[in-house]
Amino acid sequence: MASTAVHFGAGNIGRGFVGLILHRAGYEVVFADVADALIGALQVTPSYQVNAVGLESSTETVDNYRAINSREHEAALVREIAAADIVTTAVGPTILKFVAPTIAAALKARSADAPPLAVMACENAINATDVLAGHIREHCSADEWAGIEAKAIFANTAVDRIVPAQADGQGLDVTVETYFEWAIESPPFADHPLTIPDASWVPDLAPYIERKLFTVNTGHAATAYHGKLRGISKLSDALSDEQVRTAVEGVLAETKALLVAKHEFSDAAQQAYVDKILQRFANPHLPDTTERVGRQPLRKLSRNERLIGPAAQLAERGIPARHLMATVAAALAFDVPEDPESVELQELVGSLPAPQAVEKVTGLTPDHPLYPEVLDAFEQRSHRKI
Numbered sequence: 001m002a003s004t005a006v007h008f009g010a011g012n013i014g015r016g017f018v019g020l021i022l023h024r025a026g027y028e029v030v031f032a033d034v035a036d037a038l039i040g041a042l043q044v045t046p047s048y049q050v051n052a053v054g055l056e057s058s059t060e061t062v063d064n065y066r067a068i069n070s071r072e073h074e075a076a077l078v079r080e081i082a083a084a085d086i087v088t089t090a091v092g093p094t095i096l097k098f099v100a101p102t103i104a105a106a107l108k109a110r111s112a113d114a115p116p117l118a119v120m121a122c123e124n125a126i127n128a129t130d131v132l133a134g135h136i137r138e139h140c141s142a143d144e145w146a147g148i149e150a151k152a153i154f155a156n157t158a159v160d161r162i163v164p165a166q167a168d169g170q171g172l173d174v175t176v177e178t179y180f181e182w183a184i185e186s187p188p189f190a191d192h193p194l195t196i197p198d199a200s201w202v203p204d205l206a207p208y209i210e211r212k213l214f215t216v217n218t219g220h221a222a223t224a225y226h227g228k229l230r231g232i233s234k235l236s237d238a239l240s241d242e243q244v245r246t247a248v249e250g251v252l253a254e255t256k257a258l259l260v261a262k263h264e265f266s267d268a269a270q271q272a273y274v275d276k277i278l279q280r281f282a283n284p285h286l287p288d289t290t291e292r293v294g295r296q297p298l299r300k301l302s303r304n305e306r307l308i309g310p311a312a313q314l315a316e317r318g319i320p321a322r323h324l325m326a327t328v329a330a331a332l333a334f335d336v337p338e339d340p341e342s343v344e345l346q347e348l349v350g351s352l353p354a355p356q357a358v359e360k361v362t363g364l365t366p367d368h369p370l371y372p373e374v375l376d377a378f379e380q381r382s383h384r385k386i
Contacts, residue, residue, distance in 0.1 A: 004079070005086040006030045008099045010038050010067060012088045016050050016174030018122050018160045021182060022086065023062045025196045030080050032099075033072040041172055042067035048172035052111060053285035056178055074102055081106030086118045086194070089132065090159075093125040094299070100135035107136070107148045114382045117152045118194050120184065124217055126209050126304060152190060157185040158209040160216055162280060164235075164288035176286070179280055183208045189192045207263035211273070214255040218324075219277050219308040222251040224294035225330035235288040239281050247330075250323030252277070296333045298341040303363030307331060308374070316368035325373050332381040354378040356377045 005022045007014055010031035019029050033039050047063035068077045079086050079101060089099060092350050103119065110117060121128035133154045138143050152234075161180035166173075182198065185205035186247055226247045227238025238244045251273045300306055307328050311321040331351060336342040348357050358364055358378050364371045 001108045004084040007082045010329045014164045016176045021198045029065040032066040034071040039067045041070045051175045051179040054178035078106045083111040089121045096132045104136045104139040130291040155188045165292045222248045222327045224290040227290040236284045295339040296341045329377045
């Protein structure tokens, strides 16, 4: 019987990264999504292409997949997950709570004699699988959860691949960068090893998750917010601007200092990682924009995310975070009417007293050493809006 992987999220990342890697590993991929047109297209199209662009461009065909509308055919999806080998997500951290009930129902229905189901949330967030597991547990009694723990392996992952907004008319085909990384914590699989050749298996994922979030995601956001301030649309063009480049390099020097001190990465190894990241952002073949990369500023300004997270940890160590704070100020100026979070952020900053806005957006309280600098950034933005 063929191995099956159910993947929540049939968008560009789902098709161009996670789905592709699972396909390479020999799994029949079942895409689950609520987007009617997307699922309909997958159901009638036998294959799609993933076009990797960069110094070594390539094209790969993905086939042997099926697709289910998770809103209209939940019972069928529950049956698929109950019999699958792997379930993954690439839906965004805030959507995990909505897929959890379906996974919970499937695990309750799964045979106790079946091998444990590998559950992995492939999101840009720290320990996203733990978050998903917590949401699944909310839909279980104590006895049901005890049974589910025996039927599932919950493993955190760190994922990294730039998948830009796609050009019109591509259909299901996806353009991605050539580089990718999927790191999976290995200890949960000690008794039930999983075969995904393109994944990296690491004994302790925490340093890799934080390195990726505070280098790739922090640098990506910094490029977008400073580029947008400079009126630059294309992301690679933003990094070619001297002022933007200087700002981004300053940010990554600060996060490097944190990562070296906290996780004992060598200075040389982390600098090589930074240099690789900057090279990736400057890839002119990726049609990415500062507006797309900067979207959802509320999430990106939250307590443990890519800007406030490293800045707060640096402040706790008594290390200045001047460039990160300049990027926080740039994020507060991100005003894009097409992005709901941008609109909400501007409304919050314009309507709430600065101390309330700081706590609501960033989660920081007055007793934190970073608070005065963040409060100043909010006050300056608020004054500009009056």
